Amino acid sequence: MRIHKRGKSRRRLLALLFAGVLAITGGTALATGAFAGQRTWWSKSTAAPQLGTVACADVGAGLTEVPENAKEEVDQGLAELDAQVADAYRDLAAPGQGGGEKRVMGTLAEKRTATLRKMAERAGADAGLPKDIAGLANCAIRRDVTVDASARDYSNDAKAGTADRNKAAGKGNLGRGFVDIKTVAPAAKPARTGPATGSFSSRCGRNENRHLNPDNVIVAPGVSNGAHHMHDYVGNKITDGFSSNNKLAGAGTTCSNGDQSTYYWPVLRLLDGSNDSDLKAPGGGKDRNVGRILQPAEANITFDSPSGSKVQPMTRFLRILTGDAKAFTNGPGNAHASWSCTGFEDRQLVDKYPICPSGSRVVRTLKFPDCWDGKNIDSANHRTHTAFSKNGGCPRNFRAIPQLVERVAYDVPSGVKFAVDSFPEQLHNPITDHGDFINVMNQNLLNQMVSCINEGRRCG
Numbered sequence: 001m002r003i004h005k006r007g008k009s010r011r012r013l014l015a016l017l018f019a020g021v022l023a024i025t026g027g028t029a030l031a032t033g034a035f036a037g038q039r040t041w042w043s044k045s046t047a048a049p050q051l052g053t054v055a056c057a058d059v060g061a062g063l064t065e066v067p068e069n070a071k072e073e074v075d076q077g078l079a080e081l082d083a084q085v086a087d088a089y090r091d092l093a094a095p096g097q098g099g100g101e102k103r104v105m106g107t108l109a110e111k112r113t114a115t116l117r118k119m120a121e122r123a124g125a126d127a128g129l130p131k132d133i134a135g136l137a138n139c140a141i142r143r144d145v146t147v148d149a150s151a152r153d154y155s156n157d158a159k160a161g162t163a164d165r166n167k168a169a170g171k172g173n174l175g176r177g178f179v180d181i182k183t184v185a186p187a188a189k190p191a192r193t194g195p196a197t198g199s200f201s202s203r204c205g206r207n208e209n210r211h212l213n214p215d216n217v218i219v220a221p222g223v224s225n226g227a228h229h230m231h232d233y234v235g236n237k238i239t240d241g242f243s244s245n246n247k248l249a250g251a252g253t254t255c256s257n258g259d260q261s262t263y264y265w266p267v268l269r270l271l272d273g274s275n276d277s278d279l280k281a282p283g284g285g286k287d288r289n290v291g292r293i294l295q296p297a298e299a300n301i302t303f304d305s306p307s308g309s310k311v312q313p314m315t316r317f318l319r320i321l322t323g324d325a326k327a328f329t330n331g332p333g334n335a336h337a338s339w340s341c342t343g344f345e346d347r348q349l350v351d352k353y354p355i356c357p358s359g360s361r362v363v364r365t366l367k368f369p370d371c372w373d374g375k376n377i378d379s380a381n382h383r384t385h386t387a388f389s390k391n392g393g394c395p396r397n398f399r400a401i402p403q404l405v406e407r408v409a410y411d412v413p414s415g416v417k418f419a420v421d422s423f424p425e426q427l428h429n430p431i432t433d434h435g436d437f438i439n440v441m442n443q444n445l446l447n448q449m450v451s452c453i454n455e456g457r458r459c460g
Contacts, residue, residue, distance in 0.1 A: 054089045054108075054425045055329040056081075056139035059116070060219070062129065063380035070122040072222065074380075077119040079223040082423065084111045085139065086228050086287060089425040092141070093288070101141060112137040142329070174355060174417050177430070181340065181354040184347040197311075199304040200402065200449040201460030204234040204255040204263065206296045211254075212267065214283020215241030218319045218382055218436050225282040227325070229266050229289050229421035232408075234299055236262040236440060245317045248440050255301075257460065260440035263301055265366060266325075266421040266433065267293045268410055288424045297361055298409040302460075303402035303449055306370060307392040310454050313446040314401045314439050319378045320386050322368040323434030328426040334383070337366045337433035342409060351431045353418065361409040362418070366435035370403035371395060402453055406435050 060078045088108040092101065116133045123129060130136070211233040220226025223241050233239050238251040239262045253260045269276070269291030276293045278284025305311050324334035338348035340363045341356035348365070356362055369386035371394035379385035387395050394400050412418050419428035426432045441449070452459035 052141055052143040053329065053427055054085055054092065054105075054139055055142045056085050056108075056112070057136045058326055058330050059119075059129070059136055061330065061381050061383075063123070064384070065126050066123050066380045070124065073122045074119050075219075075221055076223065077115050077122075079220040079226045080115045081112060082220070082226070082228060084108055084115070086424045088139070090288070093424075105139060105141065108139055109137050112139070174353075174415070177353055178355050178417070179349060179352040181344045181347055181349075181356055181360075184344075184349065184354075186346040187348060189346075196456060197305040197308055198452045198455060198457040198459065199302055200452045201303070201458075202235070202255045202257055202259040202261070202301045203460065204253070204259065204299065204301055206299045207232045207234050207254075208295075209237065209254060210295075211237065211239070212293070213240050214287070216436065217241050217243050217262075218321060218378070218438065225287075227266075228283060228287045228423050229325075230278065230283045230293065231264040231421075231436075232267050232296065232299075233262065233264045234301070236260050236438075239264065239438075248317075248438065257445065258442070259445060260442075262438040262440065263406065263435070265364070265406065265408065265435040268362075268364075268418055268420055270294050270412065271417040271419060272413070283421075289421045289428075291419065294410045294412070294418070296408045297411045298407070300405075300407040302405045302407070303453065304405065305400065305453050306367075306403050307389045307400070309389070309392065309394075309400040311370075311400045311402050311450055313443075313450050314372060315377060316439060316441065316443075316446075317377050318372065318439045319382065320368050320404065320437045320439075321382055321434065322366050323432070325423060325432050325434050326426060327431045328422075328429040332431060335431050335433075336368075336388075337364060337435065339364055339430055339433070349430070351429070353430050356412065358414050362412045363410075364406075364408045364420075364433060366406040366408075366433070368404040368406075368435065368437060370401060371398040372401045373397065374399050402449055404437055 059081055063074070066074050085108070088104050091104045113133065116129070116136055120129050120133060212230050213233075214225045214227050214230050215223070216227040216231070217239060220241060226241050235253055235255050236243075236248050236251050237253060238247060243251075243262075248260065248262065251260060255261070269289065271291045274292045275290055276284065278293075279290060280286065283289065323337040324330055327335045332350070335350055338350050339352070339354050340348050341354050341360040342363055343360050344354075344356075345363060345365075354362060369388050371387040371389050373385050374397075376385040387398055389400065410418075420430060420433050422428045422432045439446075448459065451457075
């Protein structure tokens with residue numbers, strides 16, 4: 001399998017960007033203006049103390065081509081980098097660590113340097129990594145961005161009183177991260193550039209099996225807790241970080257039509273003062289994901305053609321992801337998930353959680369790329385083998401495929417805070433919402449899907 005490759009000018013641009021993104025001054029990581037273009041959705045505050053976060057260059061996003069024999073080691077390296085950032089953020093957030101910033105960030109830079117050197121040796125000169133990896137190794141503490149103080153995790157704070165715990169539970173004032181959906185202006189309906197098309201749905205349940213784990217077999221294959229946050233799964237019954245294509249093909253499914261595909265997304269937690277059984281586990285409390293995991297009230301899996309173009313079948317084992325789990329620090333370029341409420345779905349939010357009226361459910365909508373290069377089931381950064389259509393068409397040398405839309409709804413009690421699971425340093429920001437999909441449909445089902453969409457029928 002050949003990995004989709006970008007042009008050399010693109011690689012040089014990424015190398016220069018990464019090399020200049022982050023700097024270390026006097027050995028201590030400091031916030032700089034390198035992320036100035038990303039500040040439009042971050043909450044800025046002059047109040048002290050500011051919680052801030054750790055921002056590092058996203059190495060995986062810059063990869064362009066990795067030899068097949070080096071892929072496993074590079075994936076392991078990317079997972080190591082994520083774990084290193086998560087550990088550094090936990091160390092900085094621990095009580096009394098304010099004076100240890102230089103030590104924590106220096107240790108982080110040393111670990112990242114060692115991992116990046118190993119990755120560069122294995123990935124080769126064309127992988128997209130710059131020759132000078134210092135800009136990738138050094139990270140910054142962002143103090144110009146904050147999270148609402150009421151979102152502080154008091155679950156392991158023995159000194160926190162009842163008032164603090166109620167505040168942490170999100171009862172009463174929901175804070176700056178929430179918006180009353182009634183105040184959001186309805187969006188104009190996008191103009192369809194082609195004829196109306198049909199749709200195909202797989203009915204895969206609401207994860208009644210409680211299939212949950214903090215793995216990500218697409219981004220971090222062969223790694224336990226590769227996501228550092230918990231995922232909900234529907235469809236394929238055995239998916240975890242170690243699931244090979246053969247294992248997925250031989251597994252059962254929760255989908256009523258025999259669709260063995262893997263569909264997963266980060267769990268949503270209710271911050272009502274209670275905690276789930278993973279409070280002390282990786283992906284849960286150990287990664288600062290606390291609260292009671294909400295089971296979806298609805299989980300709709302639908303494929304259609306948003307542009308109206310005729311679609312072609314996708315290949316089996318094609319991997320597609322949408323959204324960006326690191327959009328809080330990466331920026332909104334790959335954010336393709338949105339939030340709303342039932343009865344108000346013409347109003348969508350990207351960087352805020354909705355406050356829904358009584359009787360209305362919180363809704364997450366995740367739209368996946370609808371164009372594919374026709375060759376690769378994956379790419380080095382897990383994105384460049386697919387693309388979103390624009391102006392009714394796909395990029396050159398790409399073909400139109402059915403677009404997956406995941407619509408997941410929850411019953412959230414009125415006035416109680418909730419949050420999506422995230423990498424620790426991403427601070428549960430709603431802009432980090434994302435979804436993953438591995439196509440494991442058999443050819444008959446794939447052909448049926450294409451026929452239904454192209455012939456204007458609604459199936460499933």
